[in-house]
Amino acid sequence: MTDRAVHILPDGMSPVTFGGCFGWFHQARASGLQHVGVLICPGVSQDFSNAYRTFRLMAVRLAEEGYPVLRFDYPGTGDSSDAISQNLWEEWLASIHAAAGWLREEAGVTRLLLIGLRIGATLAASAVARRSDVAGLVLIEPWLHGRSYVSQFVTEARLRIKRSSGEDKNGGDCGTLEVGELLFSQESLDAMRAANLAQLPMPVDLQAAVFSSAKPEAVASRLALWHQSCASLFCGELAGLDAMLRPSQHTDEPDADLSALVDWLTRAVPPQVASRSSLLVRSVGALNLPGCVEEVLRFGEGRRLTGILCRPNGVKGQGFAVIICNSGGNPRHGFARFGVELARRLAEAGIASLRMDFAGLGDSAHLMDGVEAQTHVFDVDRARDVGDAIDALEEHGYRRFAIHGLCSGAYHAVHVARAEPRISVVLAVNLPWFSLRHERPGPDSIAQQCVGALQARHVGTLLIFGDGDPGLKQIERHFGPGGVSLQAFSEVSVAVLAGLDHELSVRWMRRIVADHILWFLQHQCNHCLKGVTQSGYTRHDFGLYGNNRTATEEDARAAE
Secondary structure, three states, X not given: OOOOOOOOOOOOEEEEEEOOEEXXXXXXXXXXXXXXXXXXXXXXXXXXXXXXXXXXHHHHHHXXXXXXXXXXXXXXXXXOOOOOOOOHHHHHHHHHHHHHHHHHHHOOOOEEEEEEEOHHHHHHHHXXXXXXXXXXXXXXXXXXXXXXXXXHHHHHHHHHHXXXXXXXXXXXXXOOEEEOOEEEOHHHHHHHHOOEHHHOOOOOOOEEEEEOOOOHHHHHHHOHHHHHHOOEEEEEOOOOOHHHHOOOOOOOOOOOOOHHHHHHHHHHOOOOEOOOOOOOOOOOOOEEEOOEEEEEEEEOHHHOEEEEEEEEOOOOOOOEXXXXXXXXXXXXXXXXXXXXXXXXXHHHOOOEEEXXXXXXXXXXXXXXXXXXXXXXXXXOOOHHHHHHHHHHHHHOOOOEEEEEEEOHHHHHHHHHHHHOOOEEEEEEEOOOOOOOOOOOXXXXXXXXXXXXXXXXXXXXXXXXEEOOOOHHHHHHHHHXXXXXXXXXXXXXXXXXXXXOOOOOOOHHHHHHHHHHHHHHHHHHOOOOOOXXXXXXXXXXXXXXXXXXXXOXXXXXXXXX
């Protein structure tokens, strides 16, 4: 045990770090120490983002039932540090063991209960097979065979590459496989293919449950060996399972019903209060990374809003910070983790940032009639959320602010900057529209009003689009063919990048968009960024997109 100051936030959540991983610890509501601690093992890629809110609500529910809960991000995912191993599978397994060790040492639990989703369920079961301190295991829609999971990844990667470049490359048959923010080596793929849930040796005293959309009897037959080794194996269905798997932007649909899972868990592995009555203290630390340090900020009314402040080491941008908004319903990490990648690229250039969750998304709570609710990704005014974020940043010494967003985040960035006088720069990527309602072009349109207001306040505005992005139609609709009317707005720059998809799903796309953002900040805003480190990327020319030089994958590679 270690003696450090207790830091429990108002909602019982505490940020924690261990071994380069970032996580949240949920304090059990019952007094005293608990014997049984819950470790949540998420999926990866879109499974991670889609189920992020459900797992937070699950952690809150289980804490109320009396379990201390730890949920965390694997290396190379979420807010954790980048993966360092050539074998992601083994590195993720090692991080699960490190998380289990944290729960034992810092929370004082003696027995563990692991909950995993899809490939996270396969990882959790693989970890359990190597441990002797696990009392329970819950698998949600698990992949029984790693080979099937890799096949799906290969298919998705090939389709994405064909859409973006018309070529079939990087498909996973040899070399590496790129899936969103993840880059799998052949060693990683081979390790994942070898995973076979049915063949894993389970502890004899293990209480196990599988919740799946498949028929319970079919799942039970596939895990026949588990019946012989586990103390108990339950196979059932989970009402509202789709809520954990659907795209995260569907925030207007009901949350997952976790009752069946919680009921089974509390019966099979009930929480147990230890004889000692004092709480163990826990460590709360910043995540120290090459070139930057990251820490959690909780702010706004009741400290319900959450953000990650990414501060550069060494030279700083003289009190300048970039606010990074949610993309769709994803948490602050962004599509393909672009929010994290951009924050750390900014830090390398000496620029601080706060990637935040709007109320009702990610780790930021939103109460409606005393009950927590999600919020619509577009149809909510985010001015108050961003204003609270700026207030928090001002308390940390920042005085000048930019705001960045992708897709819905770009929409909110433009509208918030229009009303928030403390914002001096807008960085919008693939802005889908200026108004949620269909309106005629003209001087009274929302598009003209937004751009006019930003111009009047001398807000430097960068609009980046992929050359086939639907948002370009809105530019032409309101500002004429080729955006010709934008010539009247000297503060606005538009860049159109060839081959860029809407979600920035490929690494080179995210890299070149970050290059454009950095160039714009460092060359268009030198008055507020004096002394910021130059980062050595290729300069790109800005102007109206009808005359703009477009960037390509080859440009990104040349800049490396």
